[in-house]
Amino acid sequence: METAEIRRRFLSFYESKGHTIVPSSPLVYDDPNLLFVNAGMVPFKPYFLGQQAPQWDRATSVQKCVRTGDIEEVGKTSRHGTFFQMNGNFSFGDYFKEGAIQFAWELITTSQDQGGYGLDADKIWPTVYEDDDEAYDLWHRMIGIPAERITRRGKLDNYWHMGVPGPGGPCSELYLDRGPEYGREGGPAVDEDRYLEFWNLVFMQYELSAVRAKDDFDIAAELPKKNIDTGMGLERMATLLQGVDNLYEIDEVYPVLDRAAELTGKKYGAHSGHAASESHPDDVRLRVVADHVRSSLMLIGDGVTPGNEGRGYVLRRMLRRAVRSMRLLGFDEPSLPLLLPVSVERMKQSYPELESGFDRISQIAYAEEEAFRRTLASGTTILDTAVARTKSSGGTTLAGDQAFALHDTYGFPIDLTLEMASEQGLEVDREGFTRLMQEQRDRAKADAKAKKGGHANTEVWKDLRALGATDWRAYQELTSEAKVVGLVVDGNPVEELEPGQRGQVVLDRTPFYAESGGQIADEGVITSDGARLRVTDVQRPVKGLVAHTVEVLSGPLRVGQDVSAEVDADWRISACQAHSGTHVVHAALRQVLGPTALQSGSYNKPGYLRLDFAWGQSLSPETRSEIEEVANLAVRQDLPVSAQYMTLPEARDFGALALFGETYDEQVRVIEIGGPWSRELCGGTHVGHSSQIGALTVTGESSVGSGVRRLEAFVGMEALHYLAKERALVAELTDIVKVQPGELKDRVAGLVARVRDAERELEKLRREQVQAATGKLVDYAREVDGVRVLTHDAGEGTSADDLRTMVLDLRNRLGDAAPSVVALTGVSGGRPAIVVATNPGARDRGIKAGALVRVAAQALGGGGGGKDDLAQGGGTDATRTGEALGQVDRAVQAATQGAG
Template sequence: VITAAAELAGTRYGADTQADIRLRVVGDHVRSALMLMTDGVTPGNEARGYVLRRLLRRSIRSMRLLGVNEPVLPELLPISKGLMEQSYPEVAGQWERVSQVAYGEEEAFRRTLAAGTQIFDLAAGQARSRQSGVLSGDQAFQLHDTYGFPIDLTLEMASEAGLTVDSDRFRMLMQEQKDRAKADARAKKGGTVNTEAYRSLRAAGETPFLGFTDLSVDSRVRGIVSDGTLVQVARPGDVVEVVLDETPFYAEAGGQDADHGVLTGSGLALDVLDVQRPIQGLVVHKVLVNEGELAAGARVLAQVDGPARFAACQAHTSTHIVNAALRQMLGQGTHQAGSYNKPGYLRFDFNATQGLSAAMRGELEGIVNTAIRDDFEVTDRELPLDEAKALGAQAMFGEKYGEVVRMVELAGPWSRELCGGTHVARTSQIGLVNLIGEQSVGSGIRRVEALVSNEAFERFAAERALVATLSDTLKTQPDQLTDRVEKLLAQLKAAEKQIEEFRNRELVRVAEEYARRAVVVNGFRLVLDRVKGATGADLRTLALAVRTELGAEASVVAIVNSSDDKSAIAVATNEAARTRGARAGRLVGVGAAELGGRGGGKDDFAQGGGPKSGPAVTEALNAVRDAVAAL
């Protein structure tokens, strides 16, 4: 690998001490990255994935410092693979996946380098001009926030440039950004960022969640919050927040949507619209008072919408299955990067450098539905965090966990995740999952979306009905539908091409006719005319064709395409006309002004338009004629 890297860089190992260091970095890092990826690690922002990402990026950047700006991993990684597979046959078995991951990571990093390196060089130059050895935290934050430049790379490049980075300022700006995001989230979810009322109610103790076992709980109203202030009473029509001594309602968390349901009591009827945890340990119910006056201290019956909860459980367990299926397909280095699920729907984000092919999407959907049909038992238990991690339980990156955690398992080790959400008892209760989309949602992050249970069946049924309708309309069998549609599209494309040829021939014929109607004004051959029903492209083509027909003499063409409520004008001039001062951009502006609009373009061709038609078209053409006459 070192020899190949030296050849790419146009140097020889041993010729330069600094270059030798970089070549050794490349040789070591390429080999280490290959073995990590063979073991299933994927570039990411945590644990082994982060180590792998740094190995790959240091290799790529070392080659750039040696003067190689083209992709290097497609050249170097196969060499390492050829050497390592002799002792480790699994390298060959994993090669297709490993190479795709590595090449995708290099492409993404090259884009980051292209955007950020120039900004870094400028910032470093400014620091030197100030005779300062420190790169400001604001500039480091801009590189990270705007250009996706990782702070570790900024620190490394700064060190190579003989600079340090104001890391304290950088961390402060990062924390401010996180605080703003949290404040925005609280404002959206809690309706207010003032937590004083919540803390007052939290002082009486946490809100026990009984919803794992009970969907109906008799409870006492601990307090009522309206616009961030504690109130004693809520009346019909009021939308307020209610805190209960204990609740069966699941507060939105871990990607699972909040429960809905009702609170009832003596003369009371309230709809539960949303459930959140604005501060740790306190569950807040956003309610609409339909009947009666709700007072603090009142007894109510809290009832969760049972069918909606079951549907939410189906969707949440499905995200765990999707997670396990992706890890099975892409390797154990694949990690969750976010999720959201609600009755009938889920989305799941994961780290990946490339999208899933159609075949891979089909494979994913197959693994998920096989797990559903296999009727895995879904269990949960509480245990120390270290013990859960030792068992291989997946944790959400960046999430904070206590010393004791809840671990949800599907068929034991097949899927283990730290999770506080609600789930079905067995995977067969999900019924069906229909994968409906896969896309990028950020650098190195992909998202799959799916419908669950009844919604999944309804989607399949709708697609089946669509296939049946198309098959009937096109008089073909469902399994031949793709070929039939492809043939129709080919015929349509051929017909559109033929129509375009007919249109162009007609435009040439019209251009010849317009050119014969040219008049001489102030020594210019001038064509002033109008058309109807032409597209913008047709108008341009026609004006240029007329200009060609007029030949080399100084010529100006102005054509207006009008309809009942608007008009467009195109002006074309040839070289001889422009030499005498006829500029299409200025002339179109004169004409467009009479149409109630504006125009612009270059000296040889320009377009414009406005809302006026009818007599305004004649005035526009006359204005162009007068402008030409005045040259």
């Protein structure tokens, strides 16, 4: 049974049992604890936490998930991957343990001909929490499973919570006995390879007041409504129903692995002598390729783009691990164009949007691979230099900090460092590298813990939300009469705010726009008798609640007080212009570049907008100008701007574009500008007609990552101010060069050409002066034990290139009649340099330029190297050039005496 069919049957079964099918949320989810959705229940957390009333009593979903706890471990075993799909059914105060167990049992044991999964009932082993007699009795007495096949386990295995105070409860897991060829007999507690877990039923029935560890927490009380959260691992079930050993061999994963094996000439699983815990390196790499290609496909599909931090960094690491795994398998050509289409072919059955969006997805992925290939080329050069320095100093081990710098700064993978260092006869200080990596992880964990702690302190917002949702009036009005529902300072509720204090104000009604969808929050004032507060930010700390960050200008302000909330009208108008301008620019982009130029992020504030979009190359000035012209034509046409509400499926059928990475409710707001010309899902504020946007001028275009470009623009009065400054600059320049504006370009070009000619002439004169000075220096050569030695400090303003030219000229002038050494120092930009040359006679005496430079450069506080006949070095201390030349003299003397 194909994975897509397993998915379809699950949703169909629970829909037949009165569950509403809820579409999967994007992998990027609005939760400060998470980079990505990592469990099927994540989109339902607001209901379990009591932050929001559920829309249904029963729901079911197949949720896309990514877990990235330790990417380096992926592939080393065949049990875990990064991307997976969790089939879930949820009850919000409706059925509980009995219903959950009955549903699960019916679906998994009903024959495949009748729409079930057809698992052998005699091979299913449930586990229950050690004290959960109710669940034990249901499995034993109601379902009829023999007592010897029901295992009681402790909190580590069979108790679920979120890791923070909130709901939790015991759980029951289902395992299938795969037979003696997979391991020992005795149930899940004995061998979890033979007995494979595929389903987890969480009985959420308690309120936890403190959570110290997975198995250390306090139970405050029973929940007023008991909930069900169950999850069936789709990949696990596919493994069982397709009769394969592990998730890497199911129909959605194996084709990529197989293609990678074909391209690299490897045979997966050929090394049977390796234990499962010690997979052969080739098998590990093939699994990494299969997992990371699919995971990257899904992440890019949901709007993630490669970057250097957060979600983008995780995606970048996975793409690069896949590429380098192919390289380590012996495939040096671009691999993603050969692998990504294979993954799309398998995944499109469940996610058809991957096929329709493949142009954008592939453009981003292929650009990242090309960037990484360039990184490998530059990283190889840096590694070669580090290896050469290590060997020249007599070392046999590349320092851990050098390996870490290559990994962290240049994206050069450690396994590639190990491989290439080994090829050159060096080991790598793995202990030092691992220590630095662990320090980095510890910092990341500490940061995540701090964020989690801040998120965990949501009790004040939950309590305020329990009083009712904020009546949000941002679309209808700029001024609202309201009542103060709550006041918060430093995360704690207070009864009043005094003059000079900063805090948050929650009102029962507000006209203020809360930051979301790339649009920053409104500014304005909240006033009352004797109180005036400046609003500097507006956020939604929990769904349905609006909190205003304020500075108290006069007061005090107390809970329960009647107030007037007033948005700064000019601020709002400018913000509307910017947000509508973003939609217009997006539509213009797609008209000029084509439908693959889709927005991947945006930011707008009064008078300014920026828009990130999928595109693999910079835009020419002509293209930028065309986009700007199309956008301004739309402004001039006074196109109507309208908003309407519909369901998410209706919006998609309507042709509305959704912003990647955004999470939408079932009811969505569609903004149209000129009908189908611009039709997007959006919760922002907008103008009534496009002409109200005013002037729009594109000010910049740049790269923000592989396959992603950024456009910036001013709108309205800010655009006019920008153009006025440019006009003033042109006027000033025309006055300086004494031409008309139309002649300015030619005049400036002529001036630039004359400056370049003058610079070339000056450079020619300078070189002639250097050559003249070089001729005089020959007279300063002296003899040291039969070797002619010429050292000289050329002083400030002498570049390394100048020194090289002078050294070679002097060596030629000294000739080969006698052994000779030339060493010159100079300083350019405050940094000293040294160049040394030797002739054949000196080298015959054992005097080598590279060795002399290393000694001299140490005196300068730096390093250097080169060949026996010519070498160059540098440092940081420009006051020690004389000492560096003295070191050359001493080294020559030591070499000649040693030879003698």
